[in-house]
Amino acid sequence: MVKVEQLDVLVVGAGFSGLHFLQKLRKLNFNVKICEATSGIGGTWYIHRYPGARVDSDFPFYQFTQDDIWKGFQWTERFPGQQELEQYFEHVDRKLNLKKDIMFNTRVTSAQFCSSTNQWLVKTNNSEEITVRAKFIMLCVGFADRKYTPKFKGVDEFKGIVLHTSVWPKSDIDVVGKRVAVIGTGASGVQTIQEIAPKVDHLTVYQRTPNLALPMQQSSLLDQTNWKFPTPDQFQEIFDSTRSTFSGLDFNFIPLNGSGATHEQREAYFEECFRRGGFYFWIGNYQDIFTNAEVNDAAYQFWCKKTRSRINDPVKKEILAPTIAPHPFGTKRPSLEQRYYEVYNQSNVDIINVRKSPIIEVTEKGIKTEVEGEIEFDVIIFATGYDAQTGAILNVEIKNEFNESIEDKWRNGVLTNFGLSIASFPNIFFTYGPQAPTALSNGPACIEIQADWIIELLVKMRQDHKTKIVATEEAEAKWKEIVNGIWEKTLFPLADSWYQGANIPGKRRETLNFAGGIPMYISFLKDCSSDNYKGFEMS
Structure with a gap:
């Protein structure tokens, strides 16, 4: 017999977003459950197990900031690794007893x-056992759930091990004494490379664009030389700060223009940012670093000088830290190393x-490039990233009452209202997706802001006996205009980045991130709710 789950809210995904919705909605007496495709919780931190996988936000900000969830857990590193997460x-x-309301190994298809009925009929890979009907769906699928692997000729012919960093097995891969290739130098590439290089017999890295990586300045509970761990009585102040800074971290762009500073002043401040580590050099820099090309290039030249001093070989220097910037600094997300x-x-x-x-093909024995010819490997690792921000949403075939899919809707460009919902698709919301502060913000801060706003809306609908809500096309057009308008005033459009979908061949190049910062984003949400949710239609 097929079991029927009749829900107020179905949450898709058990990462930060999904777990936040679950614990908050349960307290408000909504009938809510999560469908999770894997066998565990944590989203990306349960899935991504490649060597060196590590968060790039300081731990005080990379956790749930509400209630007292943080109490009783002792972090051991400033930037925790996958296992600690x-x-x-x-x-x-253990604190919230969430797993009892999670359907594991259940992928929404x-x-x-x-x-x-103003309900969603949901199908999963377990639809023969369970049918789900839900008044609302919360898509908490993250921004990096659809991996991208270039379609090189001959990949299937390779006789060794080939895998993508996103599907690293729990049992690990033995690379000790092996000849290894890593294709890609994004975040997972940088982390994997620095972790496996001391273990392998030989490592060859295939780089398309240099990663303008920044010094992490890691600190541990036992060695706080680079960074002091906050005390418990500081946590609430730290959490509060996540709503008032551009990125949702505890620091901001300084209220000075680099264009008004002398060379010596710039160098001194750049040095201080490097000393602090993390993203200080990226989003704790001069306030005009992303709008003034001359200031941005000064930052790049400083980064270039510091980085080249660490590399011995002159050819490698130019590949890894070219004298001429490959793109404006910070317009692609820098990794921490x-x-x-x-x-x-x-x-x-x-x-x-x-x-x-260029790579010509993958052979039975290795990889063939135009200049080097064939190089033989035992293991090929694709660290080639993701179809970010829209890909995970489009993994699920979602159709509205007119049998139109989101993929149909977005065929000529992404349209959302506040990066939360889509016109003509009622009663469905998503977090940490396109046209929100997503890629330019600290994940948990952005997620909690969005989810709490949606939850407040659901409570109001219940009080007002409303069963259907949908964004208007006018609101979508206005939001796209706002998102594009802010983006085009910056240097971000000058980089071929996943911020704009430019990393995926054939994907439409467009603005996928709100670049106005967390406080401005909050103000838009507050204005909407205080104006009786203008831009949405409820019935």
Whole structure:
């Protein structure tokens, strides 16, 4: 017999967003459950187990900031690794008993809205056992759930091990003494490379664009030389600060223009940002770093000087830290590194610039490029990123009452209202997706802001006996205009980044992130709710 789950709210995904919705909505007496495709909680931190996987936000900000969830968990590193984050989510479950309302190993495959009942009929990979009907759907699928692997000729012919960093097995891969290739130098590439380089027989890195990575300045509970751990009585102040800064961290752009500073003043401040580590050099820099090309280039030249000083080989220097910036600094998200550039001083590590020597094919034995010819490997690792921000949403076939899919809707460009909902798709919301502060913000801060606003809306609908809500097309058009208008005043459009979908061949290039910062985003949401949710229609 097929079991029917009749829900007020179905949440898709058990990462930060999904767990936040679950614990908050349960307290408000909504009948809510999560469908989670994997066998555990934590979202990206349960899935991504590649070597060196680590968060790039200081731990005080990379956790739930509400209630007293944080109490009783002792972080051991300023920037925690995957295993510690997995332990944190288990701590959260012990505190809140969330797993009892999660349907594990249950992937949502499709959802169809029924206008006669104002409900979603949801199908999963377990639809023969369970049918889900829900008044509302919360898509908490993250911004990086659809991996991208370039379609190189011959990949299936390779006789060794080939895998993407996003599907690293829990049992790990033994690379000790192996000949290894890493294709891609984004975040997962940088972290994997610096972790496995001391273990392998030989490592060859295939780079398309340099990662303008910043010094992490890691600190541990036992060694707080670089950064002091906050005391428990400081946590609430820290949490409060996440709503008042551009990024949702505890620091901001300084209220000074680099264009008005002398060379010496700039150098001194740049040095201080490097000393602090993390993202200070990126989003704690001069307030005009993303609008003034001359200031931005000064920041790049400082980064270039500091980075090149760590690399011995002159050819590798130019590949990893070219004298001319490949794009304005920070218009692609920089990764945080601990020893990445020193890796290339090892005699067993090479790097190939695939812009000058493209990959021709993958052979039975290895990889063939135009200049180097065939190089033999035992393991090929694709660290080639994701179809970010829209890909995860489009993984699910979602159709409205007119049998139109979100993919149909977005065929000529992404349209949302506040990066939360889509016109003509009632009773469905998403977090940490396109046209929100997503990629330019601290994840948990952005997620809590969005989710709490949606929850407040659901409570109001229940009080007012409303069963259907949908964004208007006028609101979508206005929001797209706002998002594009802010973006085009910056240097961000000058980079071919996943911020604009430019990393995926054939994907439409468009603005996918709100660049106005957290406080401005909050003000838009507050204005909407205080104006009786203008831009939405309720019935």
